[in-house]
Amino acid sequence: MTGPRWMDEEAGPVVRPFALTGGRARSSGDNLDLIAMVRSTGTPPPGDTTIGPEQRRILEIARSGASVADIASDVDLPLGVVRVLIGDLHDQGLIVVRPPVKVAPQPSERILKEVINGLRAL
Amino acid sequence: MAFAPSDEPVALKILVAGGFGVGKTTLVGAISEIRPLRTEEILSDRSVGVDDIDGVEGKTTTTVAMDFGRITIREGLVVYLFGTPGQERFWFMWDELSYGALGAVVLADTRRLTDCFPSIDYFEQRGTPFIVAVNCFDGADRHEPDDVRVALDLDPEVPVLLCDVRRRASAKVVLVTLVEHALKTLTAAQR
Numbered sequence: 035m036t037g038p039r040w041m042d043e044e045a046g047p048v049v050r051p052f053a054l055t056g057g058r059a060r061s062s063g064d065n066l067d068l069i070a071m072v073r074s075t076g077t078p079p080p081g082d083t084t085i086g087p088e089q090r091r092i093l094e095i096a097r098s099g100a101s102v103a104d105i106a107s108d109v110d111l112p113l114g115v116v117r118v119l120i121g122d123l124h125d126q127g128l129i130v131v132r133p134p135v136k137v138a139p140q141p142s143e144r145i146l147k148e149v150i151n152g153l154r155a156l
Numbered sequence: 157m158a159f160a161p162s163d164e165p166v167a168l169k170i171l172v173a174g175g176f177g178v179g180k181t182t183l184v185g186a187i188s189e190i191r192p193l194r195t196e197e198i199l200s201d202r203s204v205g206v207d208d209i210d211g212v213e214g215k216t217t218t219t220v221a222m223d224f225g226r227i228t229i230r231e232g233l234v235v236y237l238f239g240t241p242g243q244e245r246f247w248f249m250w251d252e253l254s255y256g257a258l259g260a261v262v263l264a265d266t267r268r269l270t271d272c273f274p275s276i277d278y279f280e281q282r283g284t285p286f287i288v289a290v291n292c293f294d295g296a297d298r299h300e301p302d303d304v305r306v307a308l309d310l311d312p313e314v315p316v317l318l319c320d321v322r323r324r325a326s327a328k329v330v331l332v333t334l335v336e337h338a339l340k341t342l343t344a345a346q347r
Contacts, residue, residue, distance in 0.1 A: 152229030
């Protein structure tokens with residue numbers, strides 16, 4: 035065999051999850067942090083078939099805000115696939131995404147103290 | 157990608173690292189509702205020769221399963237726990253996982269102490285605050301934290317504690333110790 039071929043069984047099982055993304059493994063959602071917060075904007079999705087059932091599901095989950103990791107776990111799809119789907123929804127203005135607290139500035143002292151007290155109270 | 161303004165909840169990320177089978181999943185499950193997370197990862201050069209891909213030359217991604225848990229401190233403040241993949245061939249995922257992490261718990265088993273060396277090296281190099289929690293397995297000899305500290309050649313400020321990750325109370329102490337350490341590191345840096 036010369037070079038990689040991406041046909042039939044040779045392509046391996048990865049094809050199935052990415053079939054949901056039209057085969058794309060790249061989108062504007064590529065660099066989404068696992069704990070970036072996703073929230074539906076409430077804009078009604080287009081009635082045609084532009085967005086699939088998985089994306090409708092994501093909109094549903096993100097209605098009150100959910101992290102990328104939460105969404106991937108809920109829809110039971112690999113993270114890479116979910117990132118592409120989220121990127122598409124974002125491009126269509128159906129969701130907003132907020133990055134988590136960045137490395138710098140670090141989370142404030144007040145937040146960390148709150149976490150410590152919260153953990154103790156569990 | 158454009159981001160929305162920051163009136164959204166605050167999410168913090170804590171990593172749980174350590175060798176394979178040291179109790180990472182148990183720790184996450186003891187204190188939070190544990191959920192599965194799958195990723196399709198591109199096989200890096202590092203995994204060539206480790207993953208046997210003979211006969212499937214076209215396959216350049218692999219599925220990695222991770223655990224994660226969520227602890228809601230209050231509405232709008234959530235702590236996420238991520239168990240890092242134990243096998244060294246999944247190292248390429250660590251950069252993504254540790255980006256923006258508040259800190260890390262390195263779980264250690266005194267019978268296989270060397271298993272946690274790579275995690276410690278990694279967090280030391282990245283400057284991520286971490287603690288070492290020695291999981292006291294049934295049947296393993298108990299070692300004092302100070303002995304473990306010497307064996308691992310840890311800096312004096314790195315907290316070392318004994319724990320039993322099956323117990324929720326113990327898991328709580330581990331996480332509180334980590335966040336206190338992260339707070340101390342933060343305030344020291346601000347001085």
